[in-house]
Amino acid sequence: MNKKGLTTKQWLYTFYVVLNVIVLVLFITYINQLRENQKVNQDFLVRDLGLIVDALHASPNPIIFSYVNSVSYQLKIDRESIAVNKPTEVALKKYFYTRDNNININANLLPLTNSTLVFDKNKNILVSLYG
Amino acid sequence: MAEAKELTEAWIIWIPTIIAFFVVISLIVIIISLAVQKDINIEKIQQPILRQRFLYSENCLAYKQDRVYPGIIDLAKFNEKRLQDCFNPNDKIGAQLVLKTDDYIKTANINPILADKFNFCFDEERFSCSNYTYYVLINNNSIIEPGLLDVALIKLK
Numbered sequence: 001m002n003k004k005g006l007t008t009k010q011w012l013y014t015f016y017v018v019l020n021v022i023v024l025v026l027f028i029t030y031i032n033q034l035r036e037n038q039k040v041n042q043d044f045l046v047r048d049l050g051l052i053v054d055a056l057h058a059s060p061n062p063i064i065f066s067y068v069n070s071v072s073y074q075l076k077i078d079r080e081s082i083a084v085n086k087p088t089e090v091a092l093k094k095y096f097y098t099r100d101n102n103i104n105i106n107a108n109l110l111p112l113t114n115s116t117l118v119f120d121k122n123k124n125i126l127v128s129l130y131g
Numbered sequence: 132m133a134e135a136k137e138l139t140e141a142w143i144i145w146i147p148t149i150i151a152f153f154v155v156i157s158l159i160v161i162i163i164s165l166a167v168q169k170d171i172n173i174e175k176i177q178q179p180i181l182r183q184r185f186l187y188s189e190n191c192l193a194y195k196q197d198r199v200y201p202g203i204i205d206l207a208k209f210n211e212k213r214l215q216d217c218f219n220p221n222d223k224i225g226a227q228l229v230l231k232t233d234d235y236i237k238t239a240n241i242n243p244i245l246a247d248k249f250n251f252c253f254d255e256e257r258f259s260c261s262n263y264t265y266y267v268l269i270n271n272n273s274i275i276e277p278g279l280l281d282v283a284l285i286k287l288k
Contacts, residue, residue: 012145019149023156030160040169047173051180058184060199080221096221098181102190 041071042093046084049075049117050095053082056121057100066130067117075117077107077127087111174286178261181218182282185228186265190217192280194270204230204280206271211239222287229281232269245285252285259286 033039052065076083076092080099083092107127110117120126185191187201191214194203209230218226218241225245230237240246252260262283269278 012142016145016149019152023152027156027160031163034163034167040171043171047171051173051177054177054184055180058180058187060187060189060193060201096223098184098221098224099219100184100188100190101216101219 039093042073042084042086045069045071045073046082046093046095049084050082050097052119053077053097053105053125056119056125057098057103059121062122063119065119065121067119069117070114072111072113075107075110077105077110079105174259174261178259178284178286179263181220181224181226181284182261182263184218185214185280185282186267188217202265203268203270203275204278206230206269209237209239211241214239214241224287225285227281227283229283230267230269230278231281232276232278245287249283249285257288259288260284 049067052067056063056065072086073084074087076085081094081096083094085092104124105127106124110127110129116130118128118130120128186204187193187199189195189199192204192208194200194205194208209228214226214228220226220242222242223245225242225248226240227246227249228239228241248258249260252258260283262281265280265282267278267280269276
């Protein structure tokens, strides 16, 4: 019996099993992500909010718009764009809206968790959370 | 020497197995990705929203006296500097506005680098374009006259 050969084979089998486990975990994570449709939800949310901001820019009169949200994300609005991500994620989904240099947008990093987002457009646009 | 040979033989047997394993996994991922791929296309709603800003916003072209009159254009506001201010897109969007009456035609380009590229609109994979003509009233020094406002938008995909 060649014990050294057996050891080499054992190592290769172990390596193969570990490889399988890693790929299986990655695969399950991927399927889970697809099941929750995270990317699609994020993509939809950021575009929907971006279009609202674009539409508010066109409003000739003061307007208050409430956006009821039921998913948990972190929302960041600055002078150029709206970004949405999970608090644990680094990558942001962004929408670059068309700015009006006469209108300022006042908002910061907002946690969105079963809350209503209120867009208050008067001379400027104020974004805040309600609830 | 024999040990090294045995190790090499074992690897030679395993390498195709590992390659086949990755190929199968990649194929499964690709097939699933293709099946669940969802494309959210907002061009058809985004461009009308952006276009209407020119008519509705007092910062753009809408005439204002006590209140804003959407659809009535203040001729004094029709200049590129003002339009660039009220419609300041990222580098991917350009616009061309043409105001026509019986007496004159005025043109304004926003983001000229893209506004010059309307000839490339046939390339639907790279550009998304739209063009809409609005029947408007024009306030020209308190004289109201009818006119047409062509708003053409081009967006780099």
